[in-house]
Amino acid sequence: GAVVSQHPSWVICKSGTSVKIECRSLDFQATTMFWYRQFPKQSLMLMATSNEGSKATYEQGVEKDKFLINHASLTLSTLTVTSAHPEDSSFYICSARDLTGGVQYEQYFGPGTRLTVT
Amino acid sequence: RKEVEQDPGPFNVPEGATVAFNCTYSNSASQSFFWYRQDCRKEPKLLMSVYSSGNEDGRFTAQLNRASQYISLLIRDSKLSDSATYLCVVRTGGGNKLTFGTGTQLKVEL
Numbered sequence: 414g415a416v417v418s419q420h421p422s423w424v425i426c427k428s429g430t431s432v433k434i435e436c437r438s439l440d441f442q443a444t445t446m447f448w449y450r451q452f453p454k455q456s457l458m459l460m461a462t463s464n465e466g467s468k469a470t471y472e473q474g475v476e477k478d479k480f481l482i483n484h485a486s487l488t489l490s491t492l493t494v495t496s497a498h499p500e501d502s503s504f505y506i507c508s509a510r511d512l513t514g515g516v517q518y519e520q521y522f523g524p525g526t527r528l529t530v531t
Numbered sequence: 532r533k534e535v536e537q538d539p540g541p542f543n544v545p546e547g548a549t550v551a552f553n554c555t556y557s558n559s560a561s562q563s564f565f566w567y568r569q570d571c572r573k574e575p576k577l578l579m580s581v582y583s584s585g586n587e588d589g590r591f592t593a594q595l596n597r598a599s600q601y602i603s604l605l606i607r608d609s610k611l612s613d614s615a616t617y618l619c620v621v622r623t624g625g626g627n628k629l630t631f632g633t634g635t636q637l638k639v640e641l
Binding site: 445447454455456457458459462504506510519520522523524525527 | 535539572573574575576577618627628629630631632633634
């Protein structure tokens with residue numbers, strides 16, 4: 414199946430700093446990527462849909478100025494958590510759609526990034 | 532009411548047991564249904580899609596009841612390696628958005 418990578422795997426940062434997370438589709442082009450957040454013992458919650466070359470679409474309740482998304486190429490989307498606070502500590506997972514093959518609409522998930530803000 | 536509801540478990544079963552998980556969804560316009568598996572601190576991985584006619588993949592059988600808005604997953608001959616959280620996932624409409632249940636945790640024991 415298609416491979417999606419995420420970096421870093423985990424990060425610990427101090428409150429008030431910004432953290433950038435990268436999501437890459439390694440063997441396919443992804444016009445659409447998705448960013449999810451998962452708190453302990455909770456379900457994955459979609460934060461935003463990232464479209465290559467255009468602005469991201471954010472879900473209700475997600476602050477677009479706090480979670481900056483850039484999808485500059487067909488293989489890379491980035492999520493920047495600006496002025497991070499302890500309540501932003503979570504497991505951030507990206508996914509990408511591969512429309513060139515495989516199951517239509519199937520999303521391939523990255524391995525996730527565990528963010529801890531101290 | 533949550534869009535996708537699952538019993539969180541955990542379900543503790545002996546190796547070789549048969550176990551079933553259920554899931555209900557609230558949006559009758561939902562069109563696509565999936566079961567994902569998520570291991571601790573890992574990303575979700577697609578286990579199987581769920582079709583109206585029911586479908587089977589080895590030891591795993593998925594069923595969909597549109598009238599009751601109910602999805603099930605049956606695992607036969609459980610293995611230790613089946614221990615994970617099983618996520619019920621629903622797509623509504625032709626768009627991209629997937630809605631995840633909170634997951635049902637399965638622990639298979641010796």
